Amino acid sequence: xxxxxxxxxxxxxxxxxxxxxxxxxxxxxxxxxxxxxxxxxxxxxxxxxxxxxxxxxxxxxxxxxxxxxxxxxxxxxxxxxxxxxxxxxxxxxxxxxxxxxxxxxxxxxxxxxxxxxxxxxxxxxxxxxxxxxxxxxxxxxxxxxxxxxxxxxxxxxxxxxxxxxxxxxxxxxxxxxxxxxxxxxxxxxxxxxxxxxxxxxxxxxxxxxxxxxxxxxxxxxxxxxxxxxxxxxxxxxxxxxxxxxxxxxxxxxxxxxxxxxxxxxxxxxxxxxxxxxxxxxxxxxxxxxxxxxxxxxxxxxxxxxxxxxxxxxxxxxxxxxxxxxxxxxxxxxxxxxxxxxxxxxxxxxxx
Amino acid sequence: xxxxxxxxxxxxxxxxxxxxxxxxxxxxxxxxxxxxxxxxxxxxxxxxxxxxxxxxxxxxxxxxxxxxxxxxxxxxxxxxxxxxxxxxxxxxxxxxxxxxxxxxxxxxxxxxxxxxxxxxxxxxxxxxxxxxxxxxxxxxxxxxxxxxxxxxxxxxxxxxxxxxxxxxxxxxxxxxxxxxxxxxxxxxxxxxxxxxxxxxxxxxxxxxxxxxxxxxxxxxxxxxxxxxxxxxxxxxxxxxxxxxxxxxxxxxxxxxxxxxxxxxxxxxxxxxxxxxxxxxxxxxxxxxx
Amino acid sequence: xxxxxxxxxxxxxxxxxxxxxxxxxxxxxxxxxxxxxxxxxxxxxxxxxxxxxxxxxxxxxxxxxxxxxxxxxxxxxxxxxxxxxxxxxxxxxxxxxxxxxxxxxxxxxxxxxxxxxxxxxxxxxxxxxxxxxxxxxxxxxxxxxxxxxxxxxxxxxxxxxxxxxxxxxxxxxxxxxxxxxxxxxxxxxxxxxxxxxxxxxxxxxxxxxxxxxxxxxxxxxxxxxxxxxxxxxxxxxxxxxxxxxxxxxxxxxxxxxxxxxxxxxxxxxxxx
Numbered sequence: 001x002x003x004x005x006x007x008x009x010x011x012x013x014x015x016x017x018x019x020x021x022x023x024x025x026x027x028x029x030x031x032x033x034x035x036x037x038x039x040x041x042x043x044x045x046x047x048x049x050x051x052x053x054x055x056x057x058x059x060x061x062x063x064x065x066x067x068x069x070x071x072x073x074x075x076x077x078x079x080x081x082x083x084x085x086x087x088x089x090x091x092x093x094x095x096x097x098x099x100x101x102x103x104x105x106x107x108x109x110x111x112x113x114x115x116x117x118x119x120x121x122x123x124x125x126x127x128x129x130x131x132x133x134x135x136x137x138x139x140x141x142x143x144x145x146x147x148x149x150x151x152x153x154x155x156x157x158x159x160x161x162x163x164x165x166x167x168x169x170x171x172x173x174x175x176x177x178x179x180x181x182x183x184x185x186x187x188x189x190x191x192x193x194x195x196x197x198x199x200x201x202x203x204x205x206x207x208x209x210x211x212x213x214x215x216x217x218x219x220x221x222x223x224x225x226x227x228x229x230x231x232x233x234x235x236x237x238x239x240x241x242x243x244x245x246x247x248x249x250x251x252x253x254x255x256x257x258x259x260x261x262x263x264x265x266x267x268x269x270x271x272x273x274x275x276x277x278x279x280x281x282x283x284x285x286x287x288x289x290x291x292x293x294x295x296x297x298x299x300x301x302x303x304x305x306x307x308x309x310x311x312x313x314x315x316x317x318x319x320x321x322x323x324x325x326x327x328x329x330x331x332x333x334x335x336x337x338x339x340x341x342x343x344x345x346x347x348x349x350x351x
Numbered sequence: 352x353x354x355x356x357x358x359x360x361x362x363x364x365x366x367x368x369x370x371x372x373x374x375x376x377x378x379x380x381x382x383x384x385x386x387x388x389x390x391x392x393x394x395x396x397x398x399x400x401x402x403x404x405x406x407x408x409x410x411x412x413x414x415x416x417x418x419x420x421x422x423x424x425x426x427x428x429x430x431x432x433x434x435x436x437x438x439x440x441x442x443x444x445x446x447x448x449x450x451x452x453x454x455x456x457x458x459x460x461x462x463x464x465x466x467x468x469x470x471x472x473x474x475x476x477x478x479x480x481x482x483x484x485x486x487x488x489x490x491x492x493x494x495x496x497x498x499x500x501x502x503x504x505x506x507x508x509x510x511x512x513x514x515x516x517x518x519x520x521x522x523x524x525x526x527x528x529x530x531x532x533x534x535x536x537x538x539x540x541x542x543x544x545x546x547x548x549x550x551x552x553x554x555x556x557x558x559x560x561x562x563x564x565x566x567x568x569x570x571x572x573x574x575x576x577x578x579x580x581x582x583x584x585x586x587x588x589x590x591x592x593x594x595x596x597x598x599x600x601x602x603x604x605x606x607x608x609x610x611x612x613x614x615x616x617x618x619x620x621x622x623x624x625x626x627x628x629x630x631x632x633x634x635x636x637x638x639x640x
Numbered sequence: 641x642x643x644x645x646x647x648x649x650x651x652x653x654x655x656x657x658x659x660x661x662x663x664x665x666x667x668x669x670x671x672x673x674x675x676x677x678x679x680x681x682x683x684x685x686x687x688x689x690x691x692x693x694x695x696x697x698x699x700x701x702x703x704x705x706x707x708x709x710x711x712x713x714x715x716x717x718x719x720x721x722x723x724x725x726x727x728x729x730x731x732x733x734x735x736x737x738x739x740x741x742x743x744x745x746x747x748x749x750x751x752x753x754x755x756x757x758x759x760x761x762x763x764x765x766x767x768x769x770x771x772x773x774x775x776x777x778x779x780x781x782x783x784x785x786x787x788x789x790x791x792x793x794x795x796x797x798x799x800x801x802x803x804x805x806x807x808x809x810x811x812x813x814x815x816x817x818x819x820x821x822x823x824x825x826x827x828x829x830x831x832x833x834x835x836x837x838x839x840x841x842x843x844x845x846x847x848x849x850x851x852x853x854x855x856x857x858x859x860x861x862x863x864x865x866x867x868x869x870x871x872x873x874x875x876x877x878x879x880x881x882x883x884x885x886x887x888x889x890x891x892x893x894x895x896x897x898x899x900x901x902x903x904x905x906x907x908x909x910x911x912x
Contacts, residue, residue: 001449004441004445007441011472012440165711168685168712169708171690172689172703172706174703174731175731388795389794390794390796390797391766391797477675477677480676504792505791506676506820507673507676507820508820508822508896510675512869513869515870516869516870534821535823539872576810579806580807583807590802591802591806591827627795638751
């Protein structure tokens with residue numbers, strides 16, 4: 001029995017891959033990515049004494065913007081656009097330090113350092129004054145739920161047809177591959193959207209997570225993101241022969257997104273060598289949108305980058321998935337039209 | 352060797368209000384090949400599972416090699432289910448090795464037909480070869496009883512003949528064989544037949560016993576398509592054979608009337624009925640009730 | 641007239657179909673016989689447009705006029721009988737009253753009316769196959785392709801299926817079906833025997849029998865093992881060229897004898 005199981009395992013390359021590669025991957029990721037301590041905070045300094053203050057700040061604060069003519073409103077805009085973690089507003093006594101509460105660990109580092117300055121600085125945490133973990137996690141979890149539904153469930157739906165042999169039948173019918181894909185995705189799109197609304201409402205009601213931005217922009221971002229993950233699901237289904245394989249592959253795509261999208265471990269704290277992987281993942285960009293809109297009330301124009309990236313991803317993945325799907329569904333149709341039969345072949349009689 | 356290898360005595364099996372097997376008595380003796388026939392839902396599978404000891408009887412008794420079908424007796428049994436029970440991602444050799452060890456037998460020697468495929472994965476083999484392999488696995492421990500569920504379904508004629516060769520050889524060596532089949536030409540290869548319908552054993556014996564009192568009429572006509580349509584529309588149990596039409600349990604006069612009304616010329620000829628026609632008649636009776 | 645001409649299909653290194661020509665005229669049933677790996681499925685799928693040809697041509701109607709029943713289930717397990725039919729009919733453009741009438745007619749002909757609300761997964765093998773069949777003809781196709789429609793099906797359903805097939809042909813459709821059952825091949829207007837991708841013999845049953853060369857004897861003890869096979873309790877032996885030795889019992893060959901004999905010719909004389 002043992003021998004048989006071993007033999008079967010060796011033949012199952014995907015499972016073997018997961019058993020060997022996954023632990024290594026996890027180790028590497030954890031080693032380099034798992035870091036709650038942010039060692040460098042992007043900082044802006046505005047106001048009349050900007051330059052002097054900038055020079056005085058400890059090395060923890062990496063000053064990227066020095067704007068002597070800037071006002072507090074400018075500082076807040078920088079924070080809202082997530083360009084900096086801390087903004088100092090000089091020209092008043094005591095100086096004002098605005099902290100970006102939506103970057104939880106960066107904010108914690110900042111607050112700890114600022115407290116040491118005592119009365120010289122007045123600290124104000126924006127967007128997440130209580131520095132609550134749930135406020136930062138939940139916008140990300142919304143994205144995770146969408147990813148889950150999109151990838152795993154869609155890949156199963158398609159693979160089921162292949163396993164049952166009904167995909168063959170669809171291939172022979174006068175139905176276009178794009179119609180099949182759309183028909184398959186629509187229910188999941190609907191379900192995922194409903195799920196998302198429920199979770200968002202619950203988050204606001206149960207945990208008090210704010211929703212400071214434009215709901216329409218949020219819906220748009222979620223919609224595009226859904227297309228990306230659903231496209232991923234379709235793609236996985238075209239490369240899987242069985243439901244088991246589909247789930248394994250979907251899981252393989254899911255796990256890095258949980259760890260490297262900035263949901264748990266802040267991107268800034270990751271070693272650069274690992275961080276770039278995060279920037280390839282769709283969930284990373286959705287989190288930028290969801291945290292931006294829900295916590296910071298960021299306007300859609302400022303979020304152009306994640307929107308653009310997600311749109312491009314959606315188009316690329318969908319095109320790739322459709323092409324592969326088309327290959328599965330209509331490989332042999334000859335380009336030259338078949339000789340059409342005259343009316344004699346029209347069925348007559350009782351058929 | 353026990354006198355009777357498989358026996359069911361007034362066996363009944365109920366699932367809730369549904370009676371799957373109703374007072375069935377049968378036996379399989381050493382050296383004979385018995386064919387078990389019946390439509391889906393007739394109770395064949397349930398009967399076999401009781402004979403193998405996989406499910407309990409509601410009333411009556413079953414005997415496998417002279418006693419209740421316990422694990423010891425099942426060691427002396429070879430069973431090939433319809434799904435073959437092979438591991439798709441093991442090779443031929445590995446599959447045989449596994450089942451041999453499971454039964455505590457020596458690993459079987461591969462016959463010439465299978466040596467070419469010895470290291471091929473089971474799921475990549477053609478169906479005929481898979482069935483041969485499943486047989487080999489079931490025979491490795493020299494069983495005294497063989498139970499085979501649709502052994503040649505989907506297999507071509509040549510491979511089918513080879514499989515029956517194996518079955519016959521086993522019978523000649525004293526094993527008792529119980530075979531289920533849907534293919535009537537295969538039924539003719541058996542020594543004795545059992546026909547089940549709606550859980551009951553409605554006939555047993557030779558092909559003539561199974562056909563019983565069913566009659567058939569062959570209708571010869573040049574316009575077979577129209578004749579077929581007309582008779583079918585009149586509700587007669589029609590079948591096609593070659594270009595001739597056959598109707599079960601019908602009177603030639605009535606058929607002639609139907610065809611005359613449709614303006615079709617035909618001659619009638621009484622012919623011996625087939626097992627399929629008996630089954631067709633049984634099915635229509637069951638549907639009508 | 642539909643069909644394939646000089647069709648060749650390669651899967652990697654294997655030649656699944658080798659220069660095969662089969663014509664399927666309207667109003668008749670053409671049966672393709674052969675074992676596993678003979679190329680039956682490949683031939684049918686090539687005609688249905690699912691498998692591209694590496695050589696040769698096909699004559700097939702557009703998808704709207706084609707009906708196909710694959711070797712697998714043929715219906716969606718999680719839908720009921722009625723829902724299955726409605727889904728397929730919708731794709732072919734049937735709707736409203738036309739759909740309702742057609743559905744009722746087909747269910748009645750397949751004796752499936754009492755099961756209309758049952759899930760396809762809960763149907764017996766034979767009933768499921770019948771469902772797949774009526775789904776394939778719902779739009780009255782000009783060409784009907786059936787892949788082993790009756791394999792593993794109980795005898796009564798097999799009769800029903802055969803009746804449905806004959807009715808479809810009688811109404812003018814061209815029917816190409818594959819089967820391992822020789823009695824079905826005998827009944828077809830034309831039969832084609834495939835072996836390892838090549839045609840062994842084709843024609844009507846009468847033609848095939850008339851064109852068969854050689855003699856079959858019945859014996860308990862065959863002279864040449866590689867030319868003999870078991871039939872029931874006895875063996876048959878094939879003598880392709882020279883006559884059999886005197887004193888042996890000659891039998892009139894049926895289709896099973898012919899197919900086996902021709903397969904043995906190919907096997908024993910070493911085909912490439």
